[in-house]
Structure formats: C-alpha cells, structure tokens
Amino acid sequence: MFNKASIERGFGRSYFFRSYVAEEKKYWGIEKDEIKIPDKSVNGYKTEESYANLAQDGVINREVEVQAGDVIVGKVSPLRFFGPVESFMSETENRRETSEMIRYGEEGIVDNVIVTETINGNKLIKINVRTERVPELGDKFTSRHGQKGVISLIVPEEDMPFTEDGIIPDIIVNPHAIPSRMTIGQLLEIIAAKVSAMVGVRLDASAFNSDEAVSEESLRKALKSIGFRDDAKEAMYNGVTGEKLEGRILMGPCYYQKLHHMVANKIQARARGPVTLLTKQPTAGRAKQGGLRLGEMEKDCLIAHGASLLLKERFGSDRYSIPVCRQCGLAAVEDHVKGKKYCPVCKKSKITDVEMSYAFKLMLDELKCMGIYPRINPDE
Ligand SMILES: [Zn+2]
Structure with a gap:
C-alpha cells in the first residue's frame, strides 16, 4: 500500500524513454528514401494535421508533446514493385508513405533529436521520447532484498496509520512476505536505518563487517537511548477511526527501487x-x-x-458462412452477378449455407490440397 500524499510529493516517479529510428535507405539503382514532409499525392498520405509537428526538414523539434499516431519523422519511399503500370505514374504518385510514428497507446514529449549517418553513409534520425511516470495501481517496486511486489492500494494520507510522533509511512508491506522468504536483511536494514536517521550517525553494514556499531546489542541500546523500544516496533493509531492498533508495528526507513514493469506499458482492452x-x-x-x-x-x-x-x-471471433453442395459435400460457389449459387463439381444447385469458423474452412481447403476429400453433410 502506498501513501497517496507521498506519491504527490514525487515519491517513486520516473521517466520512461523510448527511442525511434528512421533511416534514409538507398535502394538498387537510383531509388532512395526521402526524409521530408510528404506531398499530398504520395501513396498513403495521412492528414495535413498529422504532419503539423514536423519542421521544414521533415523531422520533429525537441520538447514537442506527441500522441499515439503522430508523425515524428516524415518519410517517403519508392514503391516496392516497379512494373509497367507504375512507370506511367508521375514521380510523386510512385512513392509511398513510410513515416515514423509514435507507437499505439503511447505518448510523451520529444526529448532529443539526433541527425547522423549510418556506416553506409545513409542519413539517420534518432529520436528519444520521454514520458513522466507517476506510480499507479499495479506498478512494481522492490526493496534490495528481493521483496518485490505491486501497488495494490493507494491510500489518502489522512486514512493512513500514524505513530505517537505523528509519523505516517510511505509504504505498508504485508508481513506475510517475511517468514516464507526469510529476508531478515530487510528487517535489519529498517532497524539500522532507523538508528542512523534518528541518532544522526552513518552505519556501515556491508558483508564481513564486524563494526561494533551495527551489532545487535548496540542497535538495541541506541534505540533505547532515543526513546524507542529496543526492537524498533512502535504503537500506531488507525488513521480512519483514531483507535490505537493492538499490535506493535516495525517501522523505519528502507531503500526501495522502481522496477521496469509498469501498468502503463501493459494495460490493454479490445472489443x-x-x-x-x-x-x-x-x-x-x-x-x-x-x-x-x-x-x-x-x-x-x-x-x-x-x-x-x-x-x-x-468463440465466434472468426465466424464465417460458406455455401455447401448437398450432393458432394464440398464448398459451392456464389455468383454475386447472377445471384446464383451452384456447385462447380457436380453442376447441381442444391446448396445450403453452413456457418463455421474461418479456421475450419481453411482446414478443409488444406485437406483438399493434400488430396483428401472432406465431405460436409448439411442434412445431419
Ligand atoms: Zn457438388
């Protein structure tokens, strides 16, 4: 559980960077890509608005806010197939839109634009897009002891439990995470950090360090001397009702890291x-x-x-309907011009429409390719 006020003060914030690359490739012959604002006659031209963010050279400027689908590098490429028909087209009609766009479901601010060259001497544009990420439900965090977990609740500060001194925690962790994983180090980190913060001394608890200051005995003594229980637990009060909580609770500073798995990168829905x-x-x-x-x-x-x-x-995501010949059981043909359905095999027109998944129709076709006769009997 995270304290909402802590988040609003900036706790756990991070910047997410995504880089986009566009290369002005050269093709066989004289054909090559062109990085520029595409002309209206180019194949696949979007709207004038989509290119509004681009500068004269067809590349976006820094610190521009961008949304999913926005063009950040305008680019046109030659058509892949250059047949006799295309050769009659004008120079611009013969090109297609291949602009670099912001990914689906993402947004941000253009952080940096780099114009450079590849080893082959092609023009290369690299663009970094930055997004500020505020912790939200489902974001993953961890202490340095491998106690990872996701935010399950963001609690308003006034509803959080507090100590006698009025201290309100940033994070509350379910203690069931401790015994099974045996991360005693995290408890020691909290205790030592509490002493360190309250007394104002630096403690070194690195491995193989036999420093007397981090021994159990001196930590207990130090806590006692500043008015805490020697196990660093404290009495707390229910933030909603104000009642004193029955148990004593261990509270203290602990180093936390944000992990890369964030809900904003994973959220998905579709009809x-x-x-x-x-x-x-x-x-x-x-x-x-x-x-x-x-x-x-x-x-x-x-x-x-x-x-x-x-x-x-x-299970009907690929539902499909085909005419089936009742005589031979094979897929029949529908002539939309004459408005007739007939069987190309036995020339009869006793046809029934059968609903099936397209994947099944595909299997029938594949069986026929292998010389197997799949027969549908619509009467049954
Ligand atoms: Zn037939």
Whole structure:
C-alpha cells in the first residue's frame, strides 16, 4: 500500500524513454528514401494535421508533446514493385508513405533529436521520447532484498496509520512476505536505518563487517537511548477511526527501487479489431491491438457455471458462412452477378449455407490440397 500524499510529493516517479529510428535507405539503382514532409499525392498520405509537428526538414523539434499516431519523422519511399503500370505514374504518385510514428497507446514529449549517418553513409534520425511516470495501481517496486511486489492500494494520507510522533509511512508491506522468504536483511536494514536517521550517525553494514556499531546489542541500546523500544516496533493509531492498533508495528526507513514493469506499458482492452489475413482470427499482442484469448480453461469455467451458450458468442471471433453442395459435400460457389449459387463439381444447385469458423474452412481447403476429400453433410 502506498501513501497517496507521498506519491504527490514525487515519491517513486520516473521517466520512461523510448527511442525511434528512421533511416534514409538507398535502394538498387537510383531509388532512395526521402526524409521530408510528404506531398499530398504520395501513396498513403495521412492528414495535413498529422504532419503539423514536423519542421521544414521533415523531422520533429525537441520538447514537442506527441500522441499515439503522430508523425515524428516524415518519410517517403519508392514503391516496392516497379512494373509497367507504375512507370506511367508521375514521380510523386510512385512513392509511398513510410513515416515514423509514435507507437499505439503511447505518448510523451520529444526529448532529443539526433541527425547522423549510418556506416553506409545513409542519413539517420534518432529520436528519444520521454514520458513522466507517476506510480499507479499495479506498478512494481522492490526493496534490495528481493521483496518485490505491486501497488495494490493507494491510500489518502489522512486514512493512513500514524505513530505517537505523528509519523505516517510511505509504504505498508504485508508481513506475510517475511517468514516464507526469510529476508531478515530487510528487517535489519529498517532497524539500522532507523538508528542512523534518528541518532544522526552513518552505519556501515556491508558483508564481513564486524563494526561494533551495527551489532545487535548496540542497535538495541541506541534505540533505547532515543526513546524507542529496543526492537524498533512502535504503537500506531488507525488513521480512519483514531483507535490505537493492538499490535506493535516495525517501522523505519528502507531503500526501495522502481522496477521496469509498469501498468502503463501493459494495460490493454479490445472489443472488435484487426484480424490476421490468413485465418481471419484476431491479431496477437498488445502492440498490434490484439485480442484477449478465452482459452480452454476459461471455457471450462463458463461450462461449469452453466453459461455454455455464451461460448457460441465468445468463440465466434472468426465466424464465417460458406455455401455447401448437398450432393458432394464440398464448398459451392456464389455468383454475386447472377445471384446464383451452384456447385462447380457436380453442376447441381442444391446448396445450403453452413456457418463455421474461418479456421475450419481453411482446414478443409488444406485437406483438399493434400488430396483428401472432406465431405460436409448439411442434412445431419
Ligand atoms: Zn457438388
């Protein structure tokens, strides 16, 4: 649990950097990329607004606020296929948009722009984008003893427990984390740091150090001398009711680090969205706005819950309908021009539309490729 006021004072803040790279590549012949603000006639031109942040040279300036999808380096490339049709196009129509954009779901401020060259002598632009990260629910932190964990609650300061001196903690850790992991070092760090902070002495507790100042006996004595219990525990009061808490609580300074796993990098949700070309099933992964898989075990949960009809909805991400010949059981053909459905194999027109997943239709096609005759009998 984190103290909300501590967070607002700047506790646990960090900067997240992402770098973007754009290279002005040279291709076979005289073809090459061009880093500039694209012309309207370029293939895949976005909107005028998308290029508004770019300077004259097609590269964004420092300290500009950017959002997902914003162009940071304008770039046009030659078309991949240069056939007879394309050769009749004008110089600009023959190019496509390949600008560098801010990643989906991210935003920030352009921190640094570097214009340089690659080993091959190509123009190279490197851009760093910075985002300030304030601790939020689910962000991961750790002490130096491997006691890692995520923020589960952010508590308003007035609701936090406090000591007789009015000290309010920044972090509250569940003590069940201690016995199983046996991180006694963290308890010693807290005790020694408390002595250090209250007495005003530096203590060196590095390994193999036999310094008398960090022995159990002298730590206990020092705590006693400044009016604490010798085990460094204190009485605390409930911040909501003001009642004294029954147990004594160990409190003291402890060094914490923020870990790279942050909710802001992982948060994802999707309704319908992009699908893969081959299977027509939702894409995988957050970067591609992927779907969230409802797997076998989740399926079992729904069945056990008596909500099996919901599966028909959840497992229909690639639902598809094909005409099937009732004679031979193969996929038939629908002629949209004549408005007719017929079987190309037996020329009959006894056709039934069958709903199936596209992945299954794909399997039927693959079986046919291998010389296996998959027959659908729609009457059953
Ligand atoms: Zn047929």
